[in-house]
Amino acid sequence: MPRPKKCRRICGFPRQTEFFSAAGALPPVELAVDEYEVLRLLDYEGLRQEEAAAQMGVARTTVQSIYAAARRKLAQCLVEGRSLRIAGGNVEVCGDRETCGGGRRCCVRCCRRGGDGTAERLCPETGGPVPPSKSEE
Numbered sequence: 001m002p003r004p005k006k007c008r009r010i011c012g013f014p015r016q017t018e019f020f021s022a023a024g025a026l027p028p029v030e031l032a033v034d035e036y037e038v039l040r041l042l043d044y045e046g047l048r049q050e051e052a053a054a055q056m057g058v059a060r061t062t063v064q065s066i067y068a069a070a071r072r073k074l075a076q077c078l079v080e081g082r083s084l085r086i087a088g089g090n091v092e093v094c095g096d097r098e099t100c101g102g103g104r105r106c107c108v109r110c111c112r113r114g115g116d117g118t119a120e121r122l123c124p125e126t127g128g129p130v131p132p133s134k135s136e137e
Contacts, residue, residue: 008034009057010091023081032089035070038063
């Protein structure tokens with residue numbers, strides 16, 4: 001029996017979920033929300049794979065495989081002239097977005113390490129500590 005997929009943490013859902021091709025004859029390519037989030041974190045935000053993995057709550061190798069699948073789908077859209085639809089995936093939206101306003105940078109990615117090795121999350125807007133989400137308590 002395969003292991004169940006781990007829920008991936010995202011900062012929010014994309015504003016635009018469908019991109020249409022002028023050709024429009026072929027069925028659209030489905031990009032999962034977690035694939036979108038990996039593209040956003042690595043290519044748009046400029047995070048390293050390790051940082052993206054920590055933010056999403058998954059292993060670096062998982063981010064690497066999600067990224068490869070997402071790039072393959074984007075290439076398919078560009079080469080074949082297909083539309084793109086972003087939907088689906090086992091995701092949870094970051095619970096800290098309300099604390100810092102959920103701007104371009106989500107609180108989960110901002111951490112500092114204490115002397116004892118523990119991580120304290122910092123709000124990018126205020127610079128202050130962010131209380132743990134309910135799932136972390």
